[in-house]
Amino acid sequence: MRSKPTAQERKSNSYPRRLYLIFAGLAFFSAIGLDYRTARRGEKAYFFPSRTVRTEAVITPVPLADVLRRFLETSGVLLPWVEGLEPADGSLRIVVRLPREDYVSLKRRLERELRNKRTSVKKEEGREEGLASxxxxxxxxxxxxxxxxxxxxxxxxxxxxxxxESRVAIIIDDMGTSLEALKEICDLGQPITISILPHSLYAGETARIAHQNGLEVMMHLPGESLNHEEGNTQTPGLIRSGMGKEDVISLVEEGLSRVPYAEGVNNHMGSKITQEEPVMRPILDLIKSRGLYFLDSRTTSESIAFDLARKMGLRAAYRNIFLDSTVGTDFSKQKIIDLLRLSQREGTAIAIGHPFPETLQALRENLRLLKEYGVKPVLASEIIPK
Structure with a gap:
């Protein structure tokens, strides 16, 4: 039978076990420490989660030129701007053209942008391609x-x-009795309108010569006046107060047939009939049907002819100034000046004259005033509203 170990024997046998435990503990804690350090480095560990290593991003500075280009683009400065090199050091040189007021507002923002980029700036005034810069x-x-x-x-x-543009139309009435007077008007070299008495001796010939020379032709329609001047009622083709519609139309048609190239009609005398709608309405109806314009000579301030014509839808106008004088050319010159001044105020003006020697002389001597007053002479049809 085996005897029980003594206390001394038991004590001597426990030492190897203790050493084993000590070494085992050291090994365990060493492994734990190594595993922790491995995890801290971001490597795979068994006991601790791996730590993600934060890598600092490397920021590449944006070139100064790109900063400025981007600033210009976002500020609405449109291409093209000119880029080149400084002659002195070969550095980049950018030239931007912009209005002065745009530069004032751009300047403050650019200064702020450059301060943020920690740049230094030196400014100089000068000239660039003839412009302040x-x-x-x-x-x-x-x-x-x-x-x-x-x-x-x-x-x-x-x-x-x-x-x-101020414009005037000059009309010479009572044409058709003198080819010499017509020649004088053609020799003026201006866009004159002539109004021909339909029963005058040279009515047709006057119309043809005027048309060939670039003048405008109107028919000068005879009408009864209030003053009953001697011979007034004996004027051929005269339209009288109280005349029937058919007779009125017949006289107007006959008159137009005697004046070729007529583009409009104005009244010769007629201070009486231009106050009477029953006489004027058939006249204006016929003029409208022919596509002609009507000019009220305004031989009386009581005339209704212009207003009636406009109500009926005709192209119509009225005379503003008479140019004729019985006291010499100075009076007619003043009338020409009055015409030009009226045109400057109103934009347009119409004058009527007759082929009297004084009137034609005043025109020859003073039509140069058209240029001085900045007024353009035109044919009657160019000044009468559509």
Missing amino acids: YSWRITGEKQEHLTLVFALLEPRKEVPPPAP
Whole structure:
């Protein structure tokens, strides 16, 4: 039978076990420590989660030129701007053309942008291609150099719209009795309108010569007047007060047949009939049906002819000034000046004269005033409203 170990024997046998436990504990804690360090490095670990290693991003500085190009684009400065090199050091040089007022607002924002980029700026005033300019010599953090030149465009001057052109029409009545007077009018070299008495001796020939020389032709329709001058009622083709519609139309048609190339009609005398609608209405109806215009000679201030014509839808106008004089050419010259001044005020004006020597002389000597007053002479049809 085996005897029980003594206390001394038991004590001596426990040492190897203790050493084993000690070494096992050291090995365990060493493994734990190594695993923890492995996890801290971001490598695979068994007991601890791996730590993600944060990598710092490497920021590449944006070149100064790109910063400025982007600023110009976002500020609405449109291409093209001109890029080149500074002759002195070969650095980039950008020239931008823009209105002066745009530069003032752009300047503040650009200064703020460059401060944020920690750049230094030196400014100089000068001239660039004939324009006032500001040169910005810019130096960046990395000693980048760049010159930005603002060439300032002067504000456009507002050009007022041209004033409406003043125009006058000059009409010479009572034509057809003298070819010499017609020649004098043609020799004026101006767009004159002549009104031909339909029963005059040279009515047809006058109309043809005038047309060939670029003058405008009207028919000068005889009408009864209030003053009953001697011979008034004996005028051929005269339309009288109280005349029947058919008779009125017949006389107007006959008169037009004697005046070729007529583009309009005005009244010869007629201070009585131009106050009477029953007489004027058939006259105006026929004129309208022929596509002609009507000019009221205004031989009386009581005339209804112009207003009636407009109500009936005719192209119509009325005389503003008489040019004739019985006291010499100075009076007619003043009337020409009055005509030009009226045209300047109203835009248009119409004058009537007769082939009297004084009137024709006044025209020869004073039509040069048209240019001085800035007034354009035109044919009657060009001045009468559509």
